[in-house]
Amino acid sequence: MxxxxxxQDFPILQENLGNKPIVYLDxxxxxxxxxxxxxxxxxxxLKSSACSGRSMHKLAAEVTREVDQxxxxxxxxxxxxxxxxxxxxxxxTEGINLVANSLxxxxxxxxxxxxxxxxxxxxxxxxxxxxxxxxxxxVPSKEDNTFDLQAYDELxxxxxxxxxxxQTSNLDGVxxxxxxxxxxxxxxxxxxxxxxxxxxxxxxINVKGLDVDFxxxxxxxxxxxxxxxxxxxxxxxLEQMEPFLVGGDTVLSSTYDTCQFxxxxxKFEAGLQxxxxxxxxxxxxxxxxxxxxxxxxxxERLLNEIITAEIKDMPKLRILGPQDSKQRGGIxxxxxxxxxxxxxxxxxxxxANIMVRSGQHCVHSWFNAHQIKGSVRxxxxxxxxxxxxxxxxxxxxxxxxxx
Amino acid sequence: xxxxVAFVVLAILGIFSATNRQLAKEALDCVSRRxxxxxxxxxxxxxxxxxxxxxxxxxxxxAARLLNNNFELLSWIFFVMMLGSSIWSVRGLYxxxxxxxxxxxxxxxxxxxxxxxxxxxxxxINKPCPVQQKTASNLTLNGIDLSTFPVKNTDSKDKIVxxxxxxxxxxxxxxxxxxxxxxxxxxxxxxxxxxxxxxSDYLSRVDYCVYHENPDTFWKLNDRLFAADKSDLSNxxxxxxxxxxxxxxxxxxxxxxxxxxxxxxxxxxxxxxxxTNFYGTPTIFINGVPLVxxxxxxxxxxxxxxxxxx
Numbered sequence: 001m002x003x004x005x006x007x008q009d010f011p012i013l014q015e016n017l018g019n020k021p022i023v024y025l026d027x028x029x030x031x032x033x034x035x036x037x038x039x040x041x042x043x044x045x046l047k048s049s050a051c052s053g054r055s056m057h058k059l060a061a062e063v064t065r066e067v068d069q070x071x072x073x074x075x076x077x078x079x080x081x082x083x084x085x086x087x088x089x090x091x092x093t094e095g096i097n098l099v100a101n102s103l104x105x106x107x108x109x110x111x112x113x114x115x116x117x118x119x120x121x122x123x124x125x126x127x128x129x130x131x132x133x134x135x136x137x138x139v140p141s142k143e144d145n146t147f148d149l150q151a152y153d154e155l156x157x158x159x160x161x162x163x164x165x166x167q168t169s170n171l172d173g174v175x176x177x178x179x180x181x182x183x184x185x186x187x188x189x190x191x192x193x194x195x196x197x198x199x200x201x202x203x204x205i206n207v208k209g210l211d212v213d214f215x216x217x218x219x220x221x222x223x224x225x226x227x228x229x230x231x232x233x234x235x236x237x238l239e240q241m242e243p244f245l246v247g248g249d250t251v252l253s254s255t256y257d258t259c260q261f262x263x264x265x266x267k268f269e270a271g272l273q274x275x276x277x278x279x280x281x282x283x284x285x286x287x288x289x290x291x292x293x294x295x296x297x298x299x300e301r302l303l304n305e306i307i308t309a310e311i312k313d314m315p316k317l318r319i320l321g322p323q324d325s326k327q328r329g330g331i332x333x334x335x336x337x338x339x340x341x342x343x344x345x346x347x348x349x350x351x352a353n354i355m356v357r358s359g360q361h362c363v364h365s366w367f368n369a370h371q372i373k374g375s376v377r378x379x380x381x382x383x384x385x386x387x388x389x390x391x392x393x394x395x396x397x398x399x400x401x402x403x
Numbered sequence: 404x405x406x407x408v409a410f411v412v413l414a415i416l417g418i419f420s421a422t423n424r425q426l427a428k429e430a431l432d433c434v435s436r437r438x439x440x441x442x443x444x445x446x447x448x449x450x451x452x453x454x455x456x457x458x459x460x461x462x463x464x465x466a467a468r469l470l471n472n473n474f475e476l477l478s479w480i481f482f483v484m485m486l487g488s489s490i491w492s493v494r495g496l497y498x499x500x501x502x503x504x505x506x507x508x509x510x511x512x513x514x515x516x517x518x519x520x521x522x523x524x525x526x527x528i529n530k531p532c533p534v535q536q537k538t539a540s541n542l543t544l545n546g547i548d549l550s551t552f553p554v555k556n557t558d559s560k561d562k563i564v565x566x567x568x569x570x571x572x573x574x575x576x577x578x579x580x581x582x583x584x585x586x587x588x589x590x591x592x593x594x595x596x597x598x599x600x601x602x603s604d605y606l607s608r609v610d611y612c613v614y615h616e617n618p619d620t621f622w623k624l625n626d627r628l629f630a631a632d633k634s635d636l637s638n639x640x641x642x643x644x645x646x647x648x649x650x651x652x653x654x655x656x657x658x659x660x661x662x663x664x665x666x667x668x669x670x671x672x673x674x675x676x677x678x679t680n681f682y683g684t685p686t687i688f689i690n691g692v693p694l695v696x697x698x699x700x701x702x703x704x705x706x707x708x709x710x711x712x713x
Contacts, residue, residue: 340449342446342449342450342453343449343452343453343456344453345453346449346450346453346454346457347453347454347456347457347460348457349457350453350454350456350457350458351457351458351460351461352461398460398464399460401464401468402456402460402464402467402468402471403456403471
C-alpha cells in the first residue's frame with residue numbers, strides 16, 4: 001500500500017490548520033473522503049441531477065443506471081444473493097429502526113443485545129418494549145469486554161425472536177464471534193441483525209457465508225457520504241416485513257382507499273432518495289476494494305500495536321477492552337484516572353491538531369453501568385501513518401506528565 | 404471564577420469575532436449557573452482550560468503543570484485583578500465625567516478618555532524661580548483682594564473667578580463655556596486678565612479703564628476680545644476700533660491706558676493674581692475650587708450645581 005499516494009487522494013489531509021497538519025484519529029465517528037467519492041457526488045450534481053426510476057428522460061435514465069450500479073456494487077461487497085436485498089437508508093440507525101418497526105414483533109418476543117451497544121442498537125428496542133411489549137435482554141460481556149458466548153447461550157431461549165449485536169464495538173473495537181452467534185441463534189429459531197457500522201469500513205462482510213438475516217451500516221464511516229446508509233436483509237424477510245416509512249416511490253399504484261406496494265427494496269425506500277449519496281457510496285466501496293481490506297486491516301493493526309505498546313504502561317491510564325491490541329481492530333479507547341476525557345481530547349487538538357473523540361461515544365449505558373465518566377477514543381484508518389501514531393503518543397505522554 | 408473572567412474577556416473580544424461571541428454565550432450560561440448556585444455542567448470551563456493548557460504545554464511543560472495545578476487559584480487572582488481594574492475603570496470614568504480627567508481634578512497624568520490631555524492643558528506663566536510647586540493644591544483665593552477686578556452678578560451666592568489671558572488658546576477655549584454658565588445660572592463672576600504674552604500687556608490696562616468707565620460695556624468688550632482674531636488683539640488700532648464700536652470714547656480710554664496710575668493699579672491686580680499661586684491659564688475658581696485648564700462644560704456645571712446640573 002503506497003500510503004503517500006493514498007493520502008494524496010484525501011483533500012483534507014493536504015490542509016493545514018494553524019500551520020500544523022491535521023492528524024485525524026476519529027475515524028470511528030466519521031472517515032475522511034477521498035477525491036473519487038467527492039467527484040462522484042459532484043458529478044451527479046453537475047451532470048445528472050435528476051430523479052431515478054421515475055422520469056423517462058435521458059438524465060433520469062443515467063441516474064437510474066448509476067443508482068443501480070451502486071446497489072449492485074454494495075450487494076457484491078456484501079456477497080448478497082441479489083441486489084434487491086439492499087435497502088438504502090440514511091444511516092445504520094435508520095436501518096435498525098426499520099427492522100425494529102417492520103419486523104413483526106409481538107408482546108412476549110425477546111430481543112437480545114449486548115451490554116455495550118451504541119444507542120442506535122439500544123433505543124429502538126427500548127422503544128419497541130414500550131410500544132409493543134417486547135422484552136429486551138442484555139447479554140453481559142466478559143471481564144475484558146469480549147463477547148461471552150456462555151452468557152449468550154443462557155439467554156438464548158425459545159422466545160428470542162431476534163439477536164441484534166454490534167459486530168464491532170465502537171466503544172473498544174472488539175469484534176464478536178459472528179459465525180458462532182448466528183449459528184446458535186438460527187438453531188434457536190432466532191433472527192440475527194448485525195450493526196456493522198464499525199465493521200464494514202474495515203473488512204468484507206460475507207452475508208451469504210454468515211447466513212446473517214440483517215446487516216446495517218453507514219456510508220460516512222467508510223469514505224462514503226454522510227446521510228447515506230445500507231440495510232441488507234434476506235429477500236424473503238423483506239417480503240414479509242411491512243414498510244416502515246411509506247409514501248412516494250414505495251407503491252405501484254394507489255386508490256383513495258388502498259395502495260399496492262412495490263416489491264422490496266422499493267417499498268422500504270420512501271420519498272426521493274439521496275442519489276448523490278448512493279452514487280458516492282458506490283464510489284467509496286470501489287475505492288476501498290481498490291485498496292484491499294487485508295491492507296486496510298494490516299495498517300490499522302500495526303498502528304494500534306504501536307500506540308498500545310507505548311501508552312499501556314502510562315500511570316493511571318486504563319485501556320477499555322482487551323489489553324491485546326489485536327483484539328481491538330483500529331480502536332484504542334482509554335481514560336486517565338482523575339482527568340476528564342474531554343480535556344485530553346481538547347489538549348491534543350490544541351497541541352498538534354490531533355483529532356480524537358472523547359466522552360461516552362453514544363454508549364452511555366455501558367459507561368453508566370461501569371461508573372466511568374468517559375474515555376478518549378483513538379480510531380484509526382488505513383490512511384493514518386506511523387508518524388501520526390508517534391505524534392499522538394508523544395503528545396499524550398506530555399499531557400500525562402502535566403495533568 | 405474562571406467563567407466570570409472568561410465571560411468578560413470573551414464578551415469584549417466577541418465584539419470583533421463571531422467565534423468569541425459564541426464562547427461568550429457559553430461563558431454567560433456558565434456564569435448564570437454559578438450565580439444561581441447550580442453546577443456549571445456546560446463543560447465550558449473544562450473546554451477553555453484544556454485549550455489554554457494545550458497552548459501552554461507546547462511552549463513549556465513546567466508552565467503548563469503550574470497552570471494546571473493552580474488553575475483555580477489563578478482564576479481567583481485574575482478575578483480579583485479584573486474586579487479591581489473594573490472598579491478602577493468605573494472610578495476613572497466617573498472622574499473623567501465629573502472633572503475632565505480619569506485621575507481626578509487638575510491631574511494631568513494620562514487618561515484614556517482624554518489621551519491628548521486637552522482638558523488639562525494650560526498656557527504657562529513665566530514666573531521666575533517659583534517658590535511653590537506648580538500644583539493645584541496650592542491654588543487659593545484666601546487673602547486675595549478681588550475688589551478691583553471686573554465683576555458681575557454680585558448678588559449670587561455662587562462665585563466664579565476666572566484668571567485668563569486674551570491671547571492664550573486654552574483660555575479662549577474655556578471662556579465661552581464659563582460665559583454660558585454665568586448667563587444660565589447668574590453666577591457672581593470675576594474676570595482677571597493675566598497676560599502670559601507680552602504683546603497683550605496693554606489689554607489689562609484696557610480692561611481696567613473700560614471697566615471703570617462702564618462695567619456693562621466692559622463685559623461686552625470682553626466677549627468681543629475673546630471672539631476676535633488673536634492677531635487683532637496685538638494691534639492697538641483694532642482694539643481701539645472694538646472700543647469705538649461699543650460707544651466708548653477712544654481718546655479718553657487711551658489717556659487712561661497711558662496713565663501711570665492705571666499701570667500701578669494693574670500691577671497691583673497682577674500681584675493679587677500671583678498670590679493665588681496659579682501657574683497657568685486658564686485657572687478658574689468655582690466657589691473656591693480651582694480648575695486648571697479648559698474643562699468640558701459639564702465639569703464646570705457639575706462643580707457649580709452638582710451631578711444633576713441640568
